[in-house]
Amino acid sequence: MLQPEGVIGPWLGALADMEPDLPTVVIVEDHRVTRRFLADNLAADGYEPVEAESAADARRVIEECFPAAAIIDLGLPDRDGLELLRELRQYGRGGGPLDPQLPVLILSGRATELDRVRGFERGCDDYLAKPFSYAELRARLAALLRRAGTRPRPGRIRIGPLDLDPFSRVVRLDGTPVHLSKKEFGLLRALATEPARVFTREELLEEVWGFQAHVPTRTLDSHASRLRQKLRASGCRFIVNVWGKRSRNVI
Numbered sequence: 001m002l003q004p005e006g007v008i009g010p011w012l013g014a015l016a017d018m019e020p021d022l023p024t025v026v027i028v029e030d031h032r033v034t035r036r037f038l039a040d041n042l043a044a045d046g047y048e049p050v051e052a053e054s055a056a057d058a059r060r061v062i063e064e065c066f067p068a069a070a071i072i073d074l075g076l077p078d079r080d081g082l083e084l085l086r087e088l089r090q091y092g093r094g095g096g097p098l099d100p101q102l103p104v105l106i107l108s109g110r111a112t113e114l115d116r117v118r119g120f121e122r123g124c125d126d127y128l129a130k131p132f133s134y135a136e137l138r139a140r141l142a143a144l145l146r147r148a149g150t151r152p153r154p155g156r157i158r159i160g161p162l163d164l165d166p167f168s169r170v171v172r173l174d175g176t177p178v179h180l181s182k183k184e185f186g187l188l189r190a191l192a193t194e195p196a197r198v199f200t201r202e203e204l205l206e207e208v209w210g211f212q213a214h215v216p217t218r219t220l221d222s223h224a225s226r227l228r229q230k231l232r233a234s235g236c237r238f239i240v241n242v243w244g245k246r247s248r249n250v251i
Contacts, residue, residue, distance in 0.1 A: 022048040024066035025147060028058040028084070029107070030077050041134055042141075055079035062088070063182070064126075064165065067102065069144055071137075074108040075120075077129060079108065087210065089123040103144040107132060111186065157192045162231070164192050183208065186226045191244045 027048045029035040032053070039049040052058040054058040055076050062070065070088075074081035075139055089100050104126075106119045111129035119127045125147075126140050157164045165173040169185055171178040180188065186208045191199065204220055 005197065023048060024048045024050060024065050025141065026050050026052060026058060026061055026065070026070040027070040028052045028055070028069045028070060028076065028081065030054065030073065030075065034073075037134075038137075041138075042066070047141075053077070055081070056086040057089070062099070062102070063186075064169075066099065069103040069105065069141060069148070070126075071105045071107050074106060074110055074115075081108070085119075085122045085124060087093060099175055101148075103148045105137070105140060105144060107137065126137070157189075159192060159195050164188060178230055180227070180230065181223075183223055184230070188227055189222055 007032050023046075023097070025042055027035055027038050027040065027042070027049055029051075030053045035053065039051055042049045050061050050067065052061050053076075058076075072084060076084070085104060085106075088102060088104070089098050095250075104124045106124045106127045107130065108115070108119075108127075109130040116127045116129075125144055128137055128140060134230045157166070161174045162178075165171075166189055170184065171180055171188065187204065190204060190207050191245070201220055202211075205217070209219065211217075
């Protein structure tokens with residue numbers, strides 16, 4: 001569990017959203033001309049576009065910038081866009097580095113009824129076939145963001161002297177910034193989302209690292225050890241190991 005030693009009960013975070021001035025929209029499109037066209041026009045219409053030309057780029061920017069929505073092409077060079085969508089919906093659960101509720105508009109040349117059905121089954125919120133009208137895409141995107149306006153967004157989390165801001169990725173301990181790597185931050189965020197819960201190794205490896213099956217690895221132990229050391233500066237013991245019958249549970 002994640003709570004300061006000597007404190008009884010979980011300290012739930014104060015939810016104070018820190019929305020950017022402009023809604024950030026990730027454009028996942030390998031065709032450069034189409035990607036630039038969308039980025040230029042969305043910027044002119046009051047959005048902050050972030051471009052990604054592959055599934056790997058998309059995951060990185062989604063983790064880093066906490067976008068308001070994503071426009072995803074299916075024909076990506078490294079992976080099918082449906083696999084990226086499945087990963088987003090599956091591995092973001094439970095406070096991992098991805099937001100599982102991120103509004104997603106699929107923009108694809110795959111225009112059959114079966115293609116659209118598959119897109120919705122994998123978790124897209126809207127589907128627009130190429131060739132497309134930009135005016136229609138803009139209207140669909142605005143509708144997605146309007147419907148998503150009431151969904152809870154991850155805000156600041158406070159646990160005793162620990163303060164974590166998922167949007168800026170800033171962690172403070174007694175007001176002093178704590179410098180964490182990306183995976184250390186992802187692990188801390190996953191634990192801090194439910195500070196009284198005991199997570200299994202498998203749950204954390206899936207949510208933070210995206211491992212789909214049991215993989216023999218010490219990466220969780222090493223990251224947890226470094227994170228624990230960095231949080232000990234205040235004299236509090238935040239990350240507690242709980243031993244179960246079959247496997248070691250961390251938090």
